[in-house]
Amino acid sequence: MFSLALRTLRFRTGGFIAAFVAAFLGAVIVSACAGLMETGIRSAAPPHRLAWAPAVVAGQQDFELRKNSEKPKTQSVALPERVRLDRSLAETIRATPGVSTVVGEVSFPVSLGKKPLVAHGWESARLPGPAPRADEVVLPAASGVSVGSTVDIAVQGSMRQYRVAQISDRPDAFFADNVADQLSGHPGKVDYFGVVTDNPAALHLGSGVSVLTGDERGLAEFPEAQASGGRLIPLSGVAGGLSISVAVFVIASTLMLSVRQRQRELALLRAIGTTPRQLRRMVLGEALVIGVLATAAAAALGPVFGRWLFEQFTSGGFISPAVQFHQGWIPMIIAAGATLLAVGISALVAGFRVGRIRPTEALAEASVPRGWLTPLRLIVALLCFGGGTALGIVTLAVMTGPIAASTAGPAVMLWAVGVAMISPGVTKLTAILLQGPMRLFSGVTGWLAITNTRNAATRVAGAVTPIMLAVGIATANIYLQTTTTAASAQAFAEDLRADAVVAGPTGVSPEAIDRIRHAEGVAAVSPYIASRAFITAPFDENQTKKGYPALGLTDGSTNAATVVRGNLVDLTGDTVALPDTAEVSRSVGESVTLRLGDGSDRTLRIVAIVHQRAGAEQLLLPADLLAGHTTSGLARQVLVRAAPGVDQARLTRSLTAATAGLPVSVGDRSTLAAANAKNDETGAWVNYLLVGMIVGYTVISVVNTLVMATSRRRREFGLQRLGGFTRGQVLRMAASEGGLIAAIGIVAGTVVSAGAIVPFCLVATGRVLPEGPVSVYLVIIATAIVLALTAAVLPAWVATRTRPVTAVATGE
Structure with missing residues (x-):
């Protein structure tokens, strides 16, 4: 066979x-x-600056987090901040047999005017010429400065003057090693070590330290x-x-x-x-x-x-x-x-x-x-409808916040499979319901299209299914994303209790924060430091693999958290405020152990239990404590609340005057909202790209299926024309069938998408309809109609070009 x-x-x-x-x-x-x-x-x-080093020694950027309290199973979790190493580790590395060179590397952001640069210590530059002195810097040729000139460089939130010692062909800036150690914000620490050795396998440096070779070396950079x-x-x-x-x-x-x-x-x-x-x-x-x-x-x-x-x-x-x-x-x-x-x-x-x-x-x-409804079709349809309903119930009863979208993708496919199993019946039923309007607007050609659809429902269902799938996937995924983005923006705006934001590309220094605090019209000031942390003891049943977002504050009035027990005024030193959803069997006055973003373990005293928006729970820590465990070491933004009676314009003028001469900018609350929206837009763009790819594939299949279905009806069209139909009537009948197929597919696809969208929207926004412009849905509908009509009429036009007698004789 x-x-x-x-x-x-x-x-x-x-x-x-x-x-x-x-x-x-x-x-x-x-x-x-x-x-x-x-x-x-x-x-x-692949390494760039470390291509010369056969091995790189870096801090271990992940750790093992317990998965549950009853079994000793763990899961590998990535740490969000750079894990630095003590500079003294260089001596241990040099003592390893086969090691000839060890170079410690530090990296930190600086700004030359409005041009951001990454700065390093001179030892890691491996450039010819003498090292810069304490008041000197080596800059890239693209900076447009000349040797011997004096430049103002923003670093660690302050402006400092340096003499240009050299111009290099590298894109980075270089300082003397002892200067770079201080400017990095983490004195005595290095980001990683470049090691020249003929035996990388001999480097055994204990736990918390990784030895990287090959393309893995770039992970340190x-x-x-x-x-x-x-x-x-x-x-x-x-x-x-x-x-x-x-x-x-x-x-x-x-x-x-x-x-x-x-x-x-x-x-x-x-x-x-x-x-x-x-x-x-x-x-x-x-x-x-x-x-x-x-x-x-x-x-x-x-x-x-x-x-x-x-x-x-x-x-x-x-x-x-x-x-x-x-x-x-x-x-x-x-x-x-x-x-x-x-x-x-x-x-x-x-x-x-x-x-x-x-x-x-x-x-x-x-x-x-x-008959088309076989026992297998019926069983599969019932199972899929049951599964889609179950996912909807789980979404409504269990899920909170953006995580509710995790059940939407499977729900769309389950509803789609279920509808596809009964699509011949749906097609026939819809044709019966539409026969009146079709005959009213299309006359005899519409009646014939309805009759063909009813008598060949199984064939027509093969063309309806791809349209249903394309409409369902596109509608569900696009509106899920727009609703998620809108809900995130609304929640961020509600949580942000600030009237102005002071931001600096290299951080906001303590001097700047002090000036801001004493500026006219200022009621409250708090650095805004965001990271992630993990509760390691006692075990938290509600903690996910990503841990908790950690927010550093000095004034709780800039945050929307509602205090359930304790007081955020006590959030100083080694303390923490926990969300009320954390299941740690600890209360105010007791302690928990956190692993912070750079891998450090800290035992902190609980000073408050706070209630936060569902799905957006976070740990609140003192700003100075959290800052020391972030990559930058400084807050990049400072939140400011205005005193009663002070408007936005007056507050902005006061803050601008107070921070004159410092490398910072003053903006309103929309500055942070825009940054949050930009992060959401990046994820949304990726989702749109992937959904577009899959929907594009489905759209091609729609055209593919309709062209194949229509082009095989040459003999049928020939018989109709021999029976008295004109070529125009046959084409109008094909257009009516295409429109009918599009209508059935759009209705079915809308039902499929609603099975995923409605439960999610009820959880995320409390409304049935999704957020987002209705024009998106109209474009999806219009695209489906145009594709169906084009794919139905063009093959029919080609099929009716031959004489009716020839078409009947050569058709199947």
């Missing part, structure tokens, strides 16, 4: 091309997502690269899983339509004695031939598309540019396996109906399709 399958494909080029396109595009997308996942797993970041990998893995996994699900939909609908169009041929084979098993083998053989050819063609394009996606992520700021894209042979194997599995399952489903009927019923079944 496999050889027969090869021969039949030669005479079924339309169905072959349609199935090939569906499988090919599915394999390309899955291959690209698998390549992104491999890139995230590897997190390869660019610690954000490891976090990028952590973001890329789940993103590519979700996108890949959704792509596979959509591919199964698309390929199955294409193959089932192709098999349905060959019903007469397959019925004749059954009537002359072909067994059901042989028929299934033939259909499966044809599908596997298509799948093999499609995956072979996708092997070349998959990595190219994956690299393009990766470049979009890096240019959009979602992934660090230091991460290197890597796609080996494993992603292609995954893509081939997933595509062939999707093709195989689709072929088995498509051939099941043909193989099940008796030979005496085969020809009748081919001419007049009978």
